[in-house]
Structures are given as C-alpha cells and as structure tokens.
Amino acid sequence: MEPMMTMMKGNEALGEAAIRAGCRFFFGYPITPQSELPAYMARRMPEVGGTFLQAESELAAVNMLLGASAAGVRAMTSSSSPGFSLKQEGISYMIGSQLPCVVVNIMRGGPGLGNIQPSQADYFQVVKGGGHGDYRMITLAPSTVQELVDLTMLAFDLADAYRNPVALLGDGLLGQTMEPVSFPPMREPADDKDWALTGARGRAKRVITSLELNPEGLEALNLKLQAKFAAMEAKETRWEEYRCDDAELVVVAYGTSARIARAAVDAARSTGLKVGLYRPITVWPFPHEGLARLADRGVRQFLDVEMSSGQMVEDVKLAVLGRARVDFYGRLGGMVPTPREILSEIQKLMGGEA
Amino acid sequence: MKLLAGMPQAMSPVVTHYCPGCSHGVLHRIVAELIDELNLRERTVGVASVGCSVLAYNYFETDFVQAPHGRAPAVATGIKRARPELFVFTYQGDGDMAAIGTSEIIHAAARGEKITAIMYNNTIYGMTGGQMSPTTLMGAVTATTPYGRREENGQPYRMAELLAQMPGSAYVARTHVADVANIVKTKRAIKKAFEAQLNGLGFSMVEVLGNCPTNWGVTPAEANRYVLGDMVAYFPLGEFKDVTKEVLAGVRP
Ligand SMILES: Cc1ncc(C[n+]2csc(CCOP(=O)(O)OP(=O)(O)O)c2C)c(N)n1
Numbered sequence: 001m002e003p004m005m006t007m008m009k010g011n012e013a014l015g016e017a018a019i020r021a022g023c024r025f026f027f028g029y030p031i032t033p034q035s036e037l038p039a040y041m042a043r044r045m046p047e048v049g050g051t052f053l054q055a056e057s058e059l060a061a062v063n064m065l066l067g068a069s070a071a072g073v074r075a076m077t078s079s080s081s082p083g084f085s086l087k088q089e090g091i092s093y094m095i096g097s098q099l100p101c102v103v104v105n106i107m108r109g110g111p112g113l114g115n116i117q118p119s120q121a122d123y124f125q126v127v128k129g130g131g132h133g134d135y136r137m138i139t140l141a142p143s144t145v146q147e148l149v150d151l152t153m154l155a156f157d158l159a160d161a162y163r164n165p166v167a168l169l170g171d172g173l174l175g176q177t178m179e180p181v182s183f184p185p186m187r188e189p190a191d192d193k194d195w196a197l198t199g200a201r202g203r204a205k206r207v208i209t210s211l212e213l214n215p216e217g218l219e220a221l222n223l224k225l226q227a228k229f230a231a232m233e234a235k236e237t238r239w240e241e242y243r244c245d246d247a248e249l250v251v252v253a254y255g256t257s258a259r260i261a262r263a264a265v266d267a268a269r270s271t272g273l274k275v276g277l278y279r280p281i282t283v284w285p286f287p288h289e290g291l292a293r294l295a296d297r298g299v300r301q302f303l304d305v306e307m308s309s310g311q312m313v314e315d316v317k318l319a320v321l322g323r324a325r326v327d328f329y330g331r332l333g334g335m336v337p338t339p340r341e342i343l344s345e346i347q348k349l350m351g352g353e354a
Numbered sequence: 355m356k357l358l359a360g361m362p363q364a365m366s367p368v369v370t371h372y373c374p375g376c377s378h379g380v381l382h383r384i385v386a387e388l389i390d391e392l393n394l395r396e397r398t399v400g401v402a403s404v405g406c407s408v409l410a411y412n413y414f415e416t417d418f419v420q421a422p423h424g425r426a427p428a429v430a431t432g433i434k435r436a437r438p439e440l441f442v443f444t445y446q447g448d449g450d451m452a453a454i455g456t457s458e459i460i461h462a463a464a465r466g467e468k469i470t471a472i473m474y475n476n477t478i479y480g481m482t483g484g485q486m487s488p489t490t491l492m493g494a495v496t497a498t499t500p501y502g503r504r505e506e507n508g509q510p511y512r513m514a515e516l517l518a519q520m521p522g523s524a525y526v527a528r529t530h531v532a533d534v535a536n537i538v539k540t541k542r543a544i545k546k547a548f549e550a551q552l553n554g555l556g557f558s559m560v561e562v563l564g565n566c567p568t569n570w571g572v573t574p575a576e577a578n579r580y581v582l583g584d585m586v587a588y589f590p591l592g593e594f595k596d597v598t599k600e601v602l603a604g605v606r607p
C-alpha cells in the first residue's frame with residue numbers, strides 16, 4: 001500500500017513522527033513558534049496511551065525528561081531559543097549521565113527575548129555545546145516537513161544507540177510550514193534498556209549520576225564520552241549535495257536557508273552560472289568531508305548563507321582550510337533571506353550582473 | 355540465634371562520608387528501615403539532590419538517580435510518570451528545596467505528583483561551606499552573613515507550611531531527629547508520607563530538622579541543643595496536612 005500523504009504543519013508532523021518512533025512521554029512549556037507541538041502532543045498522547053505533561057518551566061520540563069529517560073522510556077521535550085537556553089542545564093546532566101532523549105529547538109530571533117520570527121542564531125548554542133562541560137550531541141537540521149518527520153524518527157534511534165541526547169534544530173518557518181507529508185508505520189515503544197532504573201527486582205541496584213568526585217574517574221568518564229563522540233563523527237555525518245558536480249561556486253546552507261538557497265541555485269543555473277548547494281543535514285557532526293572534497297576538486301568559491309551573523313561559516317572555513325574563498329551572506333533578527341537576495345550575492349561573487 | 359539489631363537490607367554496608375555527629379546518617383537509616391518494612395526495596399527509585407546528601411545513592415541498596423541542584427522533584431516526576439508502579443522519593447537539603455528548587459517542589463506538590471520528598475533542614479548550605487540558606491534563622495552567622503542574618507537578607511520561611519497549602523499535597527509534616535523520641539516520631543511521619551504515595555493519594559513531604567555541627571562550628575551535642583531550642587521555636591513540629599484518613603475512608607473523592 002502506498003503511504004498516505006497528508007497536509008501538516010511542521011510542528012505537528014514532528015509530534016506525530018515522535019509518537020510513531022515510540023515516544024510516549026512529552027514534557028513541554030509553551031513558547032512561540034513551537035507551541036503547536038506541545039498542543040499536538042496534549043491531544044495525541046492520550047490516544048496512544050502516552051503522557052503529555054505541561055511543566056512549570058523549561059527547567060522542570062527538561063528535568064522531567066531526565067527522570068523519564070532514566071526510567072528507560074523514549075521521551076522528548078521541545079522549545080524555542082529562550083526556552084532552549086534553560087534546557088541546557090538538563091542536557092549537560094543527561095550527557096554526563098549517558099541518558100538518551102530527543103530535544104527540539106525551533107529557533108526564533110534573539111538575543112534576549114528577541115522576537116518570534118524564524119532565525120538560525122542558536123547554531124553556536126546547540127551545535128557547540130551551550131551547557132557546561134566537554135560535550136557534543138548529534139544535531140539534525142531538516143529543511144522540509146517530510147525530512148522533519150524522517151529525521152525525528154532517526155533522532156530517537158540515534159539517541160538510544162549512543163545513550164546521548166539528540167537535538168532537532170529547526171526554525172519558526174519550518175515549524176509553521178504546511179506541506180504534504182507521509183509517515184512511516186507506528187513502532188511500538190521498546191522497553192529493554194539494561195541500564196534503566198526500574199526498581200532493583202532480582203538484580204543489583206543501578207545508579208545513574210553525572211557526579212564523579214575523583215578527577216581520575218571523571219577524566220575516564222570524559223574519555224569514554226569523547227570516544228562516543230568520535231564514533232558519532234565517524235558514522236553519523238550526513239549531508240546533501242545539489243548540482244555540485246560541475247559547480248564553480250557552492251552555496252552552503254542548512255535548514256530553511258538551504259531551502260531558499262536551492263531556489264537561488266536553480267535561478268542561477270538558468271542564467272548559465274555553474275552553482276551548486278551543499279546542505280549539512282547533521283550540523284554536528286559537521287560534514288567537513290564533502291566540503292573538503294569539493295575544495296580539492298577545484299571549487300574556488302563558497303557562499304555560506306544563514307539566518308544569523310555567520311555562525312556556521314566558521315565550520316565551513318575549517319572544512320575548506322584556506323583552499324578556497326569563503327563568503328558569507330546572512331539576515332539577522334528574524335529576517336528571512338529571499339532567493340533573489342541570494343542570487344544577487346551569487347552574481348556579485350561570480351562577476352555577473354546583479 | 356535471633357538477630358536483634360543490624361543493618362537494614364536497604365542500606366549499603368559502607369562507611370558514609372558524613373561528618374561525625376551529623377544526623378544525615380540517622381535520617382538515612384530511618385528511610386532504609388521503612389523501605390524494608392514496607393517491602394519497597396525492589397520497586398524504589400531514589401532521587402539524590404545536590405548538597406551533602408548528593409552521595410545518598412552510595413548508601414541505599416535501591417535504584418537511584420542524581421538530579422541537578424533543586425530539580426529532584428521534576429526528575430522524580432519524570433520517573434513516576436514513566437513508571438507509576440515504582441516508589442519514588444527525593445532526598446533534598448533546605449538549600450536544594452527552599453532556594454534553587456522552590457519552583458520544582460511547589461509545582462510537584464500542586465500537581466499532586468505521587469512522590470515523596472524528604473527535606474533535611476539544617477538551616478545552612480553544608481556542602482559548599484556554610485553559607486546562608488532560606489531557612490537560616492535571623493541573626494545567625496554564616497559564611498555569607500558574617501554579621502548575622504538581617505532584614506536585608508529576608509526572613510526564614512517555612513517550607514512544610516507552604517507545601518501543605520498546595521491542593522495536590524496529601525501529607526506534609528515537620529519533625530526533628532535531635533533526640534530518640536523524635537527519631538521515632540520522624541519515622542512514623544515518613545511512614546505516613548510513604549503510605550500516602552503507595553495509596554496514590556498525592557504528593558507527600560516531610561521536613562526533618564537536622565544539624566550541621568561542622569558548619570555551625572559546634573559540637574554534635576551543642577548542635578542538637580540548637581535544633582531542640584532555636585530551630586524548633588521557629589519551625590513548629592507537627593502535621594500540616596493529612597488527608598490520608600478522610601481519603602482512605604472515602605470521604606473525599
Ligand atoms: C546549579 C548549582 N548551583 C550551585 C551549586 C553549588 N552547591 C552545591 S551544594 C549547595 C547547597 C546545598 O545546601 P543544602 O541543600 O542545604 O544541603 P546540605 O549540603 O546542607 O545538606 C550548593 C549551592 C551547584 N552544585 N549547582
């Protein structure tokens with residue numbers, strides 16, 4: 001049977017995908033532009049025998065997530081920028097405690113209270129750590145509603161496989177976009193974690209903690225975590241290349257900006273300019289490899305496009321490592337670039353007409 | 355041969371890190387004895403908070419998780435919601451519960467979360483070296499109130515009374531462990547709190563007045579006299595909420 005296509009908003013599709021991935025516990029706190037997600041969970045969770053709980057704050061929500069995850073169930077929380085700042089405490093503890101979970105950031109304009117327009121200005125915060133201590137988490141950056149669904153399913157599997165939180169990084173535009181989408185079949189929640197706290201019936205007690213007072217012990221834990229992060233880098237790096245084969249200039253963008261940049265690439269191609277798009281799907285681990293290959297192949301110009309002041313551009317420069325020129329175009333504060341703006345940047349860089 | 359006294363099964367056979375004369379040990383033992391008596395060892399998850407008792411997980415033979423400072427009630431909520439068949443308790447200090455974690459404890463109580471919170475109130479931050487806590491008595495000298503706690507630092511407030519007001523709390527009491535009679539009473543109160551959870555009646559909490567000879571800079575005997583005198587005078591003992599009888603009798607819905 002063909003999978004059914006339905007029209008759905010990004011935020012709601014994300015919720016449905018989580019449920020289909022076997023997530024039965026959702027802890028949330030309202031913030032625009034992700035509020036449809038908790039609302040969807042509030043409606044849907046009781047139908048599948050799950051639990052939706054509106055916490056008193058993002059701090060409480062993320063720590064409820066910590067508890068549920070320690071009890072061995074698939075659980076999720078979501079927020080938007082200012083709320084995500086508050087979640088960083090719990091994320092650091094969950095990484096230290098090796099607890100799997102999925103955390104969603106549907107970004108909006110900042111800093112501070114900012115506004116409720118789409119933005120990508122939390123790249124540093126989510127991708128480079130944000131919370132305290134040496135840590136990493138796989139961060140998936142979908143650019144369509146369908147991909148939001150697919151990557152949400154993947155996020156839960158990766159979280160369990162590595163016993164580490166996994167982030168879904170989107171923005172207000174993706175969350176609010178309504179598109180046709182198809183869902184994979186419902187998966188039953190698994191209950192087989194051999195480290196979970198379930199009451200010490202017939203076995204020795206289990207303890208989950210991020211505390212290790214002895215520095216040698218804590219260094220050992222950190223080395224174990226670092227080895228895990230290295231395995232993630234080796235196995236979980238994902239990206240997409242679009243019209244890059246003969247490209248002379250490659251636009252680098254993720255999420256919503258990538259979607260807009262794709263239209264700009266098509267427009268440039270139709271005027272005869274050899275332009276491609278490189279789209280990181282995991283923004284951590286950052287896909288250095290494909291970019292390095294393009295630079296080796298002779299691409300002399302990269303144009304990084306973001307809805308921020310150029311946070312990912314640092315990773316692009318590292319990947320290219322002086323072999324090519326890296327320019328940046330970005331809009332700030334909740335402004336979304338248009339394909340026309342990006343095209344005109346491309347034309348400027350390639351010496352064509354603006 | 356009949357064993358007349360020994361370690362509770364729920365207590366790990368290890369030496370604790372607590373200072374000599376500190377009553378954290380007494381309170382741990384009470385909790386462990388009750389876990390044994392109510393046959394809860396194989397269905398308990400304890401939540402350790404940040405403070406001197408952060409290592410509580412080393413002392414109980416039950417599953418345990420360690421929560422960020424103040425967030426134990428939220429962590430406990432997550433566990434209990436995920437596995438309602440578990441018996442879940444938090445063990446927190448006054449700094450953990452009444453300062454950084456006020457929001458989490460009030461809302462867990464308001465929601466009637468079926469967990470039990472135990473607060474060890476020694477009116478001071480023990481672990482970080484004796485700073486003022488929200489329950490520090492007026493005039494008391496601490497590392498951060500070197501001239502004594504004054505008006506400008508605010509006045510100590512009463513956690514048990516506060517939580518008793520929450521619609522979701524089923525049992526809330528304050529006791530102390532500075533003499534034998536009250537150790538027995540504390541055990542009785544914590545037993546009621548545990549039973550409130552086991553009967554699904556809602557949130558339960560026992561605030562236990564304890565000492566901190568080290569940071570108060572006194573002997574254990576003097577420390578207990580301070581509990582019996584100044585502390586009890588400001589923090590009245592008693593049960594501030596107890597719906598167990600009415601609810602179990604079916605009086606309330
Ligand atoms: C977020 C955060 N802030 C501060 C601390 C430092 N800290 C550790 S223990 C503690 C106070 C604990 O006091 P209390 O809860 O009264 O417990 P006690 O040590 O007296 O038993 C503080 C502030 C921390 N670990 N985490």
Ligand code: SF4
Nearest residue numbers: 372373376406480566
């Ligand atoms: S510092 Fe105080 S509360 Fe902490 S173990 Fe020592 S006596 Fe007990």
